[in-house]
Amino acid sequence: MARVSTRTRGRSYGYVGPAELKSAVRSGSGGFRVGSAADFGGWVAERSAVELAEPFTFVVGTDGVLRLAPRRSEHVACAGGARVLGAGEISFVREADRWTVSDVSNHSTGYCPDVTSWTAVAHALDGVGLVRPSGFTHEVVFRRCPGCQEHSIVRESDFVCVFCGSDLPQMWNVDPTV
Template identity: 60%
Template sequence: MTVRHYRYVGPVDLLSTVKPGEEGYGIGSPGDLIAWLTGRDAAELDEPFTFVVDLTGTLRLAPRRSEHVACAGGAPVLGAGELSFHHRQGRWIVHEISNQSTGYCPDVTTWPVVRDALDRAGLEHPDAFTHPVVFRRCPACAERNVVRDDDYHCAFCDTELPTTWNVDPRA
């Protein structure tokens, strides 16, 4: 299986704010997750977190209001999105998860890579994205689109969008 690397395709001004060495917190075990969550306040624990799967396959987390590109340290990723945790029977489990990242616009086909990163970290999770997001770039105006209700038309110029992922023109 070929694994796609997703480059940052969001606003250049956000990329310029990324500070080397300040990427998201790497999660390699349930203990890593507990250590990171211990530093979060109650309000943060009630909302989803930003995540990426870096090129080594490591799950990295950051607060929700963090940019995915900052969580990734500006680097390409294997997957990205948002996830939330619930505390159940003495452990944290992934409750909801999506590929929602307008900076990387990862395809829904990233689920196996995300699943593998969660498995390596020893985290219980759903069997698929609970909120999959379909991204496409318009071939006419080059805008990034979120496809809703299987309507493959550009929200900006109404051009028909491709049915296969095409967000990074260099890919």
């Protein structure tokens, strides 16, 4: 079972998206828990070619375990409403006799994880024996505007709020409880 030590764990992220999405999460729900290579093998064998052609929603729980759900699933539902160490979208491709992560991002507007969440994501993928890239294939930089409090995606290193034009901080600041 993949576990993240306190040393490699890093920051956890609370849900910062719309409250109605979190309130819709039911106890015991969540994405498919991938705690081993066998878990992943069973899960991927049940996916159709159409499903595998699209990215999946993923989270890494605070226990360090990868959880997967269909792409259009909300990250907060995949996480069962809990805090996460990482969240985003992930794609898999079969190469020779093994599965490889072809694309992985931290694109989750519900959790807005920092790019530093890669460490926890990499550890979870390594724990189930998936070949992976050396970092996110698409990094998303999230910031909370100190002026209007909206969550923004920083594009092309332009740290300016798209909602009000205020400067955005260089350091991750999305979750006000951290």
